[in-house]
Amino acid sequence: MDGIVNFITGIFDAWRGQASDPGKQCVFAFLLLLLALDIARKGWRISWSRRAVESVAATLAIFHINIVLIPGLWLLSGEIETLYGLLGIPSVPGAVWGNLPVWALSLVAILAHDFANYWNHRLMHMKWLWPVHAIHHSDPVVNGLTTYRVHALEMLVMWGSYTVLLTWLGLPADAIGIGALILLLHNIYVHIDVDWSHGPLRMLVASPRFHRWHHADVPEAYGKNLANLFPFFDWMFGTYRVPGPCNAPMGAAGVPRNDVVQLTLWPLLEWSQMATRGVQALRAVLPGWLARDTGVREPRPLDVKAE
Template sequence: MDIFGIKALLICALIFIPFEHLLAERPQKIFRKGWAVDLIYVLFNGFILKAVIVMMVAGALGVAAILVPQSITQAVSGQPIWLQVAEIILITDIGVYWAHRAFHKIPALWKFHAIHHGIEELDWLGAFHSHPIDIIVTKAVSLTPVFFLGFSKASIAIFSVIYFWHTMLVHSNVRLRFGPLKWLIASPQFHRWHHANQREAYDKNFAGQLPFLDVMFGTYNVTGDKVPEKYGVDDPVPSTYFGQAGYPLLPRRKRSNRVASSTET
């Protein structure tokens, strides 16, 4: 069993690397700064996440069997697959939005999320560059309602594939515009501005897949075709995997400029 997802990683590389070369938003090397650390994140985070989701599913299903009437779970799982997938996308992205926003607003949580924002050159591989605690909390918030409500295994599997590929797409270094669909489906341009290390981009574009959530809650950043000047954070994030894993647990010498700015507005 490919518990580290190496086969999936190779398939992703074969697809995204050529596209990032042909449709590059900005000139960037394949083996750009930090790619080796991101590779470690892919392998270890993937393993950790699989284990956590298995435990999460077992726990959620056990509690749901006690608290949620069987009539509800049967009604939910009995819907057409396409409708279930659409509902899962909406439910999970509401969870992602608010969990993501909390990671930006609460200084203690930002220390974990700063690891993801520490990426200075965005590409598909950077989608996996997140602290395990960041991933676990976000997945717990966004997926628990899905398991509670009893969505079918097929619909959850289809959603998982869509989410996996879309996450890599929005982090990829490709110049791809979605036109009028930009309000409905998150594009690389939309998420690129979430990663921009510029004051006007701070605390904007929190949604993972559905930008209209940011429109509804007043956090959408309209940028047109502009490209951010730079990515990353001003926080002193270490460059190594283990340094980054332990970084949130270290005492902070000074308050993050990003969190300080967001709490003042």
């Protein structure tokens, strides 16, 4: 009984934390501003087509499911931090950062965070983690709220990767907080439904056009433009692609679009199918391996035409 009470209390704490966090309030105000600009630019009817309403409703549902799961994610992320501590990895002494102003430390935090995010993002576009990240790519109407269309397991993967890749830096908490807020606001910005480029700054700061090509449902765009803020990471590691204005459809082939139940279960369903295919493939080749290792030839069909 105490476990149930603690779980429910954790959910309410998560709700209160989201509502009272100044950073989240800043994000909410930013989303309202983007909505007002979008309506002013396109008009109410175009901005709120039926497909767009369905997309936003599904994203909000996924967001609230994640709120319910946050207490469990906190516990799991705490276990990851404990395991990291057991590794005994040395960290940069705090004195190294002591003489730098907060703005400079925030820039270091943003650069380090985006470098880590590039690699965990690249990992999530590979076979076994793609079913987790596919939920983010399922949105057929990419907009500012798409930022929050992520599976709870993706949040856990990201927290775990940040623990491993960034903890050793020992950056001050205020610099990390400022950097995280800037990155979140920029992440919302690159998801808005516009085809803006940044001209001569396009390799320095990611634009909505850069990120729309990442969400484009065309084979040549798969696994491209993985950096959130700094496109030069993609240029350095061979994943940059912005051939021009993006008129391609958004989404991910084979992934449900706005079916919240299927999207929530999607990683488990895909992993079970992948495991089944793996077992079937293993069963198909295992007799041949055993025969080769033991020197026993596999039985061959009788040739009735032989003398």
